Amino acid sequence: MTNMDFKTLINDFDWEGVRSEIYGKTAGDVELALNTDKRSIDDFMAMISPAAAPYLESMALLSRRYTQQRFGNTIQFYIPLYLTNSCVNHCVYCGFNHNNPIKRIILSEEQIMREVEAIKKIGNFRHILLVTAENPRDAGVDYLEKAIHLVKPCFPSISIEVQPLSEADYRRLTRIGLNAVYCYQETYHKDRYKIYHPKGMKSKFDWRIDSFDRMGRAGVHKIGLGALIGLEDWRTEGVCMALHLRYLQKNYWQTKYSLSFPRMRPHEGKNFQPNVTMSNKELAQMIFAFRIFDHDIEITLSTREDKVFRDQMTSLGITSLSAGSKTDPGGYAVYRNELQQWEINDNRTPDEVTEAVKKQGYEVVWKDWDLSLQSD
Numbered sequence: 001m002t003n004m005d006f007k008t009l010i011n012d013f014d015w016e017g018v019r020s021e022i023y024g025k026t027a028g029d030v031e032l033a034l035n036t037d038k039r040s041i042d043d044f045m046a047m048i049s050p051a052a053a054p055y056l057e058s059m060a061l062l063s064r065r066y067t068q069q070r071f072g073n074t075i076q077f078y079i080p081l082y083l084t085n086s087c088v089n090h091c092v093y094c095g096f097n098h099n100n101p102i103k104r105i106i107l108s109e110e111q112i113m114r115e116v117e118a119i120k121k122i123g124n125f126r127h128i129l130l131v132t133a134e135n136p137r138d139a140g141v142d143y144l145e146k147a148i149h150l151v152k153p154c155f156p157s158i159s160i161e162v163q164p165l166s167e168a169d170y171r172r173l174t175r176i177g178l179n180a181v182y183c184y185q186e187t188y189h190k191d192r193y194k195i196y197h198p199k200g201m202k203s204k205f206d207w208r209i210d211s212f213d214r215m216g217r218a219g220v221h222k223i224g225l226g227a228l229i230g231l232e233d234w235r236t237e238g239v240c241m242a243l244h245l246r247y248l249q250k251n252y253w254q255t256k257y258s259l260s261f262p263r264m265r266p267h268e269g270k271n272f273q274p275n276v277t278m279s280n281k282e283l284a285q286m287i288f289a290f291r292i293f294d295h296d297i298e299i300t301l302s303t304r305e306d307k308v309f310r311d312q313m314t315s316l317g318i319t320s321l322s323a324g325s326k327t328d329p330g331g332y333a334v335y336r337n338e339l340q341q342w343e344i345n346d347n348r349t350p351d352e353v354t355e356a357v358k359k360q361g362y363e364v365v366w367k368d369w370d371l372s373l374q375s376d
């Protein structure tokens with residue numbers, strides 16, 4: 001393990017300096033990056049720079065080639081299950097934030113099972129993502145443990161996207177069958193982080209960024225990271241993610257990694273206007289750049305993105321899609337039409353998404369992991 005942890009490394013990150021470096025990249029830098037075998041962070045900067053925009057087609061072809069070499073013609077499917085919208089945090093961009101006077105729900109055991117039954121009816125899902133807002137007192141690790149036990153008989157692959165936990169708690173959940181943990185840093189810009197996360201546990205940048213090391217030490221099988229696109233310059237966020245990925249791979253080399261690039265959607269803070277936007281072409285550029293930079297990572301596209309874009313990306317670098325998602329607790333069966341965390345942009349059924357994937361000559365993989373494969 002390196003001596004310095006990532007929270008210390010990111011403390012010294014020169015955001016403005018790196019941003020200038022990215023925007024200063026030239027066509028020559030991009031060509032060098034595309035024509036080498038092993039890409040450095042410097043190459044990654046060139047590939048996400050504005051200078052790479054005219055090279056998008058070459059990048060798409062490379063990205064497709066590397067993805068097919070590593071993953072074949074397959075796309076994994078998963079479905080999120082929102083367990084609660086109860087939240088102690090005040091993220092300015094989110095409809096679940098503590099100040100928003102909405103009905104708060106924490107699904108009971110019986111309600112979780114009703115949701116599971118409803119999910120089973122809409123698709124052959126074997127991978128479930130359990131999602132919570134952040135309420136450690138009422139939906140903490142004991143609650144998550146119960147939820148994992150409940151869904152385990154139906155889903156061999158279980159992931160969570162919840163508040164950052166302690167190392168002991170990650171270890172505890174991994175032991176009972178948790179496969180992957182997804183956590184979004186939202187922004188790596190430490191100085192501006194507090195503006196978006198003014199109160200609650202989430203205001204603690206170091207606690208959140210350090211959670212990935214805790215996951216690694218606890219032996220979590222797969223770690224998912226990402227930044228919320230809409231807060232700060234997305235290209236610089238991308239470089240921070242690339243640095244974070246390399247750091248984690250070096251220190252926790254047995255772990256698998258997953259990336260996603262959620263763009264802000266309506267409802268995620270009706271009053272908050274994104275500071276930056278990212279076009280479809282730019283999101284495609286980010287996906288291609290990451291695939292060329294690292295051939296082995298999982299790249300996920302959720303139903304935040306529309307069906308046309310998701311279909312286009314299916315053969316160009318992504319490896320994982322959600323389908324039929326609801327982003328409100330109880331949304332599949334128990335409570336219909338409560339507040340969604342964000343608006344779904346691809347409303348197709350899992351069968352329709354499957355058809356679209358197959359049309360491109362790809363096979364849907366409903367499960368990529370089984371508890372029996374996990375060694376203690």
Ligand code: SF4
Nearest residue numbers: 087091094096097133
């Ligand atoms: S982003 Fe997450 S932690 Fe922040 S207010 Fe929304 S649900 Fe709560």
